[in-house]
Amino acid sequence: MSQRFEPNDLAELKDMYDVIVIGSGGAGLTSAIQASELGLKPVILEKMSTVGGDTKRASSGMNAAETFVQTEHGIEDSVGKFYYETLRGGHGQNDPELLKYFTEHSSRAIEWLYKEGVQLDDLTITGGMSVPRTHRPHTTEPIGAYLVNGLLEQVRAKQIPLFCGAKVTAINGQDKVSGVQVQTANGNQAIQSKAVIIATGGFGANKALLAQYRPDLSKYKTTNQPGNTGDGILMAEDIGAQVVDMDQIQVHPTVQQDTDHVYLIGETVRGEGAILVDQDGKRFVNEMETRDKVTNAINKLGGTGAYLIFDQSVRDRAKAIDFYNSVGLVKSGSDLGELAEKSGIDGEMLNQAVDKWNRSVSDRLDMAFGRKTGLHVLDKPPYYSIHISPAVHYTMGGVKTNDQTQVLKSGGEPIQGLYAAGEVVGGLHGSNRIGGNSIAETVIFGLRAAQQVRDYFFDM
Numbered sequence: 001m002s003q004r005f006e007p008n009d010l011a012e013l014k015d016m017y018d019v020i021v022i023g024s025g026g027a028g029l030t031s032a033i034q035a036s037e038l039g040l041k042p043v044i045l046e047k048m049s050t051v052g053g054d055t056k057r058a059s060s061g062m063n064a065a066e067t068f069v070q071t072e073h074g075i076e077d078s079v080g081k082f083y084y085e086t087l088r089g090g091h092g093q094n095d096p097e098l099l100k101y102f103t104e105h106s107s108r109a110i111e112w113l114y115k116e117g118v119q120l121d122d123l124t125i126t127g128g129m130s131v132p133r134t135h136r137p138h139t140t141e142p143i144g145a146y147l148v149n150g151l152l153e154q155v156r157a158k159q160i161p162l163f164c165g166a167k168v169t170a171i172n173g174q175d176k177v178s179g180v181q182v183q184t185a186n187g188n189q190a191i192q193s194k195a196v197i198i199a200t201g202g203f204g205a206n207k208a209l210l211a212q213y214r215p216d217l218s219k220y221k222t223t224n225q226p227g228n229t230g231d232g233i234l235m236a237e238d239i240g241a242q243v244v245d246m247d248q249i250q251v252h253p254t255v256q257q258d259t260d261h262v263y264l265i266g267e268t269v270r271g272e273g274a275i276l277v278d279q280d281g282k283r284f285v286n287e288m289e290t291r292d293k294v295t296n297a298i299n300k301l302g303g304t305g306a307y308l309i310f311d312q313s314v315r316d317r318a319k320a321i322d323f324y325n326s327v328g329l330v331k332s333g334s335d336l337g338e339l340a341e342k343s344g345i346d347g348e349m350l351n352q353a354v355d356k357w358n359r360s361v362s363d364r365l366d367m368a369f370g371r372k373t374g375l376h377v378l379d380k381p382p383y384y385s386i387h388i389s390p391a392v393h394y395t396m397g398g399v400k401t402n403d404q405t406q407v408l409k410s411g412g413e414p415i416q417g418l419y420a421a422g423e424v425v426g427g428l429h430g431s432n433r434i435g436g437n438s439i440a441e442t443v444i445f446g447l448r449a450a451q452q453v454r455d456y457f458f459d460m
């Protein structure tokens with residue numbers, strides 16, 4: 001984006017809007033833009049001083065099937081395959097109603113984004129998928145900042161008010177919402193609205209909640225931004241909402257965490273050809289397996305983590321690597337021996353592993369681990385490595401909604417005027433989320449939430 005995005009001055013915060021959107025990640029921005037396009041007057045309330053949530057950190061892309069982009073790239077895909085592979089990745093525990101709506105509306109979401117100037121016209125692939133359906137910008141840059149900046153352009157163009165430092169502390173109303181309580185530097189304030197869209201993301205940065213649902217994960221660091229503390233889930237529960245799958249937490253396998261900072265190394269790096277080796281220089285897993293399986297394999301190495309190994313060609317196809325390099329996460333060598341020495345890996349074994357891998361690619365047959373996607377020979381120097389180990393990344397559980405994004409009570413009846421979209425919602429991903437499905441979820445259900453709010457206004 002050419003100009004820095006400036007949120008509105010808190011002094012401009014009014015005490016009534018058509019619809020209040022809580023959170024400024026992919027789901028919040030999408031739903032506010034669509035609400036405005038449908039003739040409503042939304043406001044976006046963001047508790048942090050910056051916008052974009054965890055969406056801004058997303059790397060690989062947005063999954064969608066039967067899109068015009070796939071057609072242009074000669075990729076044959078189907079909604080059915082997308083449904084089945086997501087269900088298989090989630091171990092059959094995905095909410096079928098949400099999954100059906102999700103897979104059937106992904107292509108339309110790509111088209112909507114295109115119209116808004118967010119052009120995801122290149123493709124890559126993530127673990128657990130059989131064809132390239134992860135849409136990304138043609139520059140191959142990480143999707144997160146690109147998407148958020150593109151959506152912010154629309155927020156600005158449509159003059160949608162967006163306030164930072166505006167923390168929603170409660171949703172007002174019981175069976176029917178009437179607004180929210182918000183806390184800002186100017187004090188506490190009640191804001192009225194007939195509808196509220198919760199788009200507050202997950203709770204990967206809330207240590208207490210993680211400890212409550214998954215004490216076994218307490219030793220892990222998190223890739224989440226500090227604002228993702230599950231507020232939306234807790235506030236919805238306070239007014240009777242049902243939650244599901246709260247113990248289903250995704251640990252991402254490839255996270256660089258040797259310094260104080262935690263950097264997720266996007267799945268694109270493997271999708272574009274990187275392999276994983278252990279300290280002995282040996283491959284140990286099908287790198288394109290689902291995230292839970294790759295994480296388990298790394299954990300079995302006994303705490304040493306593992307190394308992503310790739311060549312210049314992979315780097316050319318995954319722009320994010322330039323960033324990883326600029327912050328010192330990447331080691332390089334003019335040949336594999338030099339790389340192994342700098343990385344602290346056994347050089348002879350690494351040479352053998354890459355040799356064997358290149359033969360597997362040429363034969364299109366990975367006898368050792370059965371990898372079928374991201375098949376590229378590694379033969380263009382320099383060679384690179386990134387040391388990685390798993391970290392808490394995504395919370396699959398959250399508030400229960402139907403496919404109309406209505407938040408449901410324990411008896412299954414909707415809370416009138418309350419909608420939710422994005423990571424705050426539980427159920428879509430079952431017990432393991434496929435890379436590229438979270439951005440897709442924010443856009444697909446962000447659009448849906450706004451459309452439902454419009455219908456709700458019509459029905460009143």
Ligand code: ADP
Nearest residue numbers: 023025026027047053054055168201227422423
């Ligand atoms: P999603 O991917 O589902 O859109 P994100 O993590 O990208 O979720 O964005 C969620 C946003 O919601 C974050 O920017 C987070 O800081 C914000 N948020 C979380 N809780 C609150 C709250 N109580 N009030 C306002 N904003 C919140």
